Amino acid sequence: MSAMVQLLPMMEVVYNRKKATYFKMAHSNLRGTHVVAVNHIQAGAVVLIEKALHIQPTKNHPSLSVDPEYQSLIGILDGGSTSAASSTCSSTAHKDAVGRLAELNATAYVQGSKQKDEIWQLEDSHRQARVGDTVKIHGLASEAGKKLNGKYGEISKKDEKDENRFGVMVAMGAKNNKKSKSKSVLRSIKPCNLKTLGGIMRTNAYHDGSLEANLLFKELCRINHACGDAANVNRTIHQGKVYVVAKRDIADGEELLIDYLPLATELGRDRLELLHNMFNFWCQCSEHQQLA
Numbered sequence: 001m002s003a004m005v006q007l008l009p010m011m012e013v014v015y016n017r018k019k020a021t022y023f024k025m026a027h028s029n030l031r032g033t034h035v036v037a038v039n040h041i042q043a044g045a046v047v048l049i050e051k052a053l054h055i056q057p058t059k060n061h062p063s064l065s066v067d068p069e070y071q072s073l074i075g076i077l078d079g080g081s082t083s084a085a086s087s088t089c090s091s092t093a094h095k096d097a098v099g100r101l102a103e104l105n106a107t108a109y110v111q112g113s114k115q116k117d118e119i120w121q122l123e124d125s126h127r128q129a130r131v132g133d134t135v136k137i138h139g140l141a142s143e144a145g146k147k148l149n150g151k152y153g154e155i156s157k158k159d160e161k162d163e164n165r166f167g168v169m170v171a172m173g174a175k176n177n178k179k180s181k182s183k184s185v186l187r188s189i190k191p192c193n194l195k196t197l198g199g200i201m202r203t204n205a206y207h208d209g210s211l212e213a214n215l216l217f218k219e220l221c222r223i224n225h226a227c228g229d230a231a232n233v234n235r236t237i238h239q240g241k242v243y244v245v246a247k248r249d250i251a252d253g254e255e256l257l258i259d260y261l262p263l264a265t266e267l268g269r270d271r272l273e274l275l276h277n278m279f280n281f282w283c284q285c286s287e288h289q290q291l292a
């Protein structure tokens with residue numbers, strides 16, 4: 001057991017005794033939903049202890065073994081036949097397969113979750129929906145589109161008139177009204193307005209080595225990223241819980257920032273590319289202002 005893990009029960013006692021409010025959620029176009037200090041926070045303060053909203057084993061969901069798409073993805077990821085494909089081509093195929101596998105697993109694992117609605121609230125920075133995926137509509141700006149935001153649907157096909165859009169069967173019925181059979185309508189929607197569960201997992205999940213699982217958190221997952229010394233909070237994840245501690249004094253009104261990468265990856269171009277691959281953003285933290 002690491003020294004940090006031994007400290008966790010004590011941190012919990014301090015956190016529960018103090019019951020302080022350290023932060024609030026904020027929204028902006030530039031930062032999305034993010035987390036801001038509401039008081040001066042002292043270095044070392046336990047800012048948040050939170051139980052995971054969703055605990056997803058890292059092993060593939062057992063139900064997938066009979067899915068033909070899963071079989072072919074495993075073939076790609078295992079290297080399959082190396083054939084004549086160029087290395088660029090096969091690495092794109094590999095990246096694609098990782099994304100697809102995340103989608104199949106997230107859908108299978110989240111399906112039965114009681115926290116499904118809260119999981120769907122989280123951001124998807126990838127927006128890589130495909131035909132057949134279950135989606136949640138988000139970010140439509142037109143008057144007609146706004147009515148669809150927050151609704152769920154299933155992608156039935158590519159839009160025949162516009163190949164950059166999908167035909168989505170949107171469930172229109174009131175969610176809790178069991179009497180009215182929920183009605184679906186076909187709407188043409190761009191992928192950038194469609195969240196998927198796989199995208200949500202890839203955007204938000206933190207690994208818990210003690211459970212061999214990937215976790216989603218309602219509050220932790222709203223904290224934006226900054227690299228290394230530009231981050232002002234640290235986290236320890238253990239047995240399905242996160243413990244967030246201030247690395248230094250944080251001023252009232254300052255945004256809380258956490259380093260998404262678990263290990264000290266070097267600052268610079270490689271780190272930028274890694275973050276971009278994993279989370280689909282170019283890091284603009286104070287360590288990276290000039291490099292992006």
Ligand SMILES: [Zn+2]
Pocket residue numbers: 226227283284285286287288
């Ligand atoms: Zn950075």
